[in-house]
Amino acid sequence: MGEADRRTSACGRRLSVVALGDLIARVNARLNFTSFTLLVAGLVFVRKRDLHRPRHTMTGAIWTSSLFLVFYLTRVALTGTHSFAGTGLARTACLGILISHMVLAVTPVPLVLRMLWLARHHRFRARWARWTYPIWL
Numbered sequence: 001m002g003e004a005d006r007r008t009s010a011c012g013r014r015l016s017v018v019a020l021g022d023l024i025a026r027v028n029a030r031l032n033f034t035s036f037t038l039l040v041a042g043l044v045f046v047r048k049r050d051l052h053r054p055r056h057t058m059t060g061a062i063w064t065s066s067l068f069l070v071f072y073l074t075r076v077a078l079t080g081t082h083s084f085a086g087t088g089l090a091r092t093a094c095l096g097i098l099i100s101h102m103v104l105a106v107t108p109v110p111l112v113l114r115m116l117w118l119a120r121h122h123r124f125r126a127r128w129a130r131w132t133y134p135i136w137l
Contacts (some may be wrong), residue, residue, distance in 0.1 A: 021079035
């Protein structure tokens with residue numbers, strides 16, 4: 001492996017690009033779970049009419065989701081895209097799940113940005129949240 005294929009970890013060990021990609025994948029799983037937890041906590045606070053805490057939890061969810069996106073793009077840049085080795089029905093099912101996942105991963109971005117803009121300008125609309133929240137969650 002060339003010098004470009006190896007990175008140094010925090011403890012001084014050399015990591016291969018694959019190992020670094022695997023590490024980033026684990027970090028992304030934690031970021032997704034944290035974002036999910038913050039989104040659910042925000043909904044609980046809204047239902048309890050505690051109007052200060054949802055702002056903090058939703059802001060945290062936005063930050064963790066943003067970090068996820070940065071790490072995800074970094075991982076793709078390091079390891080490239082991956083292909084499914086299966087054939088037939090398994091491949092069709094996998095691609096169907098992947099395509100729906102990609103659509104649901106991209107759709108919340110403009111919705112969340114719109115919600116942020118509305119909230120920032122004190123024009124929050126619950127109808128936007130009713131569509132944005134479940135897709136983001």
